[in-house]
Amino acid sequence: MVEPVRLVLSGFGAVGRAFVDAFLEQGPLLQLAAIRGHGTEAFLAPGSAVPARSSWDQTGPIEETLSRTAATVLVQALPSSPEAHARALEEAVAALRSGVDVVTATKSHILSHWRDLERAASEGGSRIRISGATGAALPTADMARVALRGMGCNVFRACPNGTSTFILDELAGGAGLESAVREAQRRGIAEADPSADLSGKDAATKVRLIAGLLWNWDVSTIAVEAEPIDSSTAARALEASGQGLRLRAVASASLERPMMVTVRLEAVAPGDPLFAIAGPEKAMVFRCPDAGDITVQGGRSSPKGAALAMLKDVLNLSGSNTSGFR
Structure with missing residues (x-):
C-alpha cells in the first residue's frame, strides 16, 4: 500500500x-x-x-x-x-x-x-x-520550467494580470478609470487596493518569476520598467478601439535585454493572442524561433x-x- x-x-x-x-x-x-x-x-x-x-x-x-x-x-x-x-x-x-x-x-x-x-x-x-x-x-510556470526546455525561447510577452485587461476593456467601452475600477471590484476581479494592478507591478512580478524559471535569471535583481494605467489611459483605449485594436498592458522579457522586464501599454491587433483575451483572462506567448510561438491562455484568477x-x-x-x- x-x-x-x-x-x-x-x-x-x-x-x-x-x-x-x-x-x-x-x-x-x-x-x-x-x-x-x-x-x-x-x-x-x-x-x-x-x-x-x-x-x-x-x-x-x-x-x-x-x-x-x-x-x-x-x-x-x-x-x-x-x-x-x-x-x-x-x-x-x-x-x-x-x-x-x-x-x-x-x-x-x-x-x-x-x-x-x-x-x-x-x-x-x-x-x-x-x-x-x-x-x-494558468500553467505558465510549468511551461517555463519543463515544457519549453530545448525550444530556444528567446522572448515572451504576457498579459498576466486579468484586472488590468478588464479595466482597459472597460475604458475602451467608454467608462472612466474610477468607474472601471469599481466595476472590477464589484465583480470580485480587483482587490480593494488595485494599485499593484494599475501600476504594472503585479504583471512585472509574474514575468520576473517566469524569467527566473525559463532563463535562470536571479529574480531578486531583475530591473523593471513599467507604464501605469492612469487618468490619461482612457483616451488611448478609445483611440485603439476606434482603429480596431485593443489596448493591453503587455509585460515582456527578452534575452536581448538580460535582467530587464518591461510593462507597456500596447495597442495590439487581431491575430495577436493578447488581442483575443477578455478580462479577467490571462495569456502568455513564448517566442521560439524554430518551434514557433507557443501560447498559454485562460486560467482563473481567484483563491x-x-x-x-x-x-x-x-x-x-x-x-x-x-x-x-x-
Whole structure:
C-alpha cells in the first residue's frame, strides 16, 4: 500500500481554505497533517476534519511542526505582504534545508531571496514549486520550467494580470478609470487596493518569476520598467478601439535585454493572442524561433485558482517516481 503524502499548510486565509477544500477531493493519496495559522496551529489525525480555531494551539517553530508530522511537503498560502515576509522566508528555508519540498503561492520571499531559496533546496536535496504565484490556474510556470526546455525561447510577452485587461476593456467601452475600477471590484476581479494592478507591478512580478524559471535569471535583481494605467489611459483605449485594436498592458522579457522586464501599454491587433483575451483572462506567448510561438491562455484568477495550482504542484511532486506514461 502506498503511503500518503503528508503535508503541512502554512496560511489559512482564502487561498489556504480553498486549498483544503480542493485537497479533500483527492482521497487517501494526500494527508493534511497540520495547519499553521496566524499565531496558532492545529495537528490533524488521518482523515479528520479541520478543528475549530478556538481549539488550536500556539504556533511553535516550523522545524518542530515538520518533525512532529513527518511531512514531506510544506504548502505556503501566506499573504504576499511585508508582515508575512519574514515568516514565509524562514519557513521555506527551514523546510528546504531539511529535505521538505515547498509549494508556495506566496510571492514576497521568492522575489527577494530567489538564490537563497535555491541554495537551501540544494543543501536539502529538496524542490520548490511556484505555480500559484505565477498566474493562479494558468500553467505558465510549468511551461517555463519543463515544457519549453530545448525550444530556444528567446522572448515572451504576457498579459498576466486579468484586472488590468478588464479595466482597459472597460475604458475602451467608454467608462472612466474610477468607474472601471469599481466595476472590477464589484465583480470580485480587483482587490480593494488595485494599485499593484494599475501600476504594472503585479504583471512585472509574474514575468520576473517566469524569467527566473525559463532563463535562470536571479529574480531578486531583475530591473523593471513599467507604464501605469492612469487618468490619461482612457483616451488611448478609445483611440485603439476606434482603429480596431485593443489596448493591453503587455509585460515582456527578452534575452536581448538580460535582467530587464518591461510593462507597456500596447495597442495590439487581431491575430495577436493578447488581442483575443477578455478580462479577467490571462495569456502568455513564448517566442521560439524554430518551434514557433507557443501560447498559454485562460486560467482563473481567484483563491480557488491559486489553490488548484498549488494542488497540481503537490500532485506532480508526489507522482515524480511513477512509471509508464504517467
